[in-house]
Amino acid sequence: MNTPTNDAHSHAHSSADALQAAVTMADDYCRERGQKLTPIRRTVLELLLASGRATKAYTLLDEMRAMHPNASPPTVYRALDFLLSAGLIHRIESINAFTVCHDLTHCQHGVLIVCQQCGRVTELQQQQQLRQTLMSQVEASGYRLAGDDIELKGICPACQAAEDPSAHQHDHASH
Numbered sequence: 739m740n741t742p743t744n745d746a747h748s749h750a751h752s753s754a755d756a757l758q759a760a761v762t763m764a765d766d767y768c769r770e771r772g773q774k775l776t777p778i779r780r781t782v783l784e785l786l787l788a789s790g791r792a793t794k795a796y797t798l799l800d801e802m803r804a805m806h807p808n809a810s811p812p813t814v815y816r817a818l819d820f821l822l823s824a825g826l827i828h829r830i831e832s833i834n835a836f837t838v839c840h841d842l843t844h845c846q847h848g849v850l851i852v853c854q855q856c857g858r859v860t861e862l863q864q865q866q867q868l869r870q871t872l873m874s875q876v877e878a879s880g881y882r883l884a885g886d887d888i889e890l891k892g893i894c895p896a897c898q899a900a901e902d903p904s905a906h907q908h909d910h911a912s913h
């Protein structure tokens with residue numbers, strides 16, 4: 739008798755485990771800071787972790803309402819504000835969306851590269867020297883920064899592949 743393989747299952751489990759491990763880490767981090775990862779904050783963080791890409795606030799609100807029909811925009815915005823101030827997530831200005839920080843609690847934020855098409859975000863480990871050089875130039879300019887995120891705009895490898903006309907010709911070799 740043939741039984742379905744468990745491959746797909748174990749894969750789903752491991753990513754769910756990784757998500758839970760990340761949430762537990764964030765929870766501990768908040769507690770150490772004397773703050774609380776309330777159920778709403780936790781759910782917003784889980785949604786962002788599960789999405790894996792930059793997500794708009796209204797999308798989060800829709801997903802939230804699917805689980806908690808009473809969720810209101812202010813509760814979601816307050817949860818986002820908390821997660822931002824705790825350094826657990828980033829606001830992606832160029833596409834007005836949110837994404838989870840690459841290392842939830844170590845707070846060494848890197849340079850964010852944001853795909854302008856699909857919202858995928860990669861956070862590059864930033865060399866300390868680069869940041870220091872930049873900051874001293876900023877200081878010399880006389881500006882005071884409104885935030886310390888560095889955000890680059892781009893098109894991710896998957897979207898580039900989808901754009902590539904030669905890849906299309908391959909798929910549809912019709913005349």
Ligand SMILES: [Zn+2]
Nearest residue numbers: 839840847848
């Ligand atoms: Zn970060």
Ligand SMILES: [Zn+2]
Nearest residue numbers: 853856894897
């Ligand atoms: Zn993309």
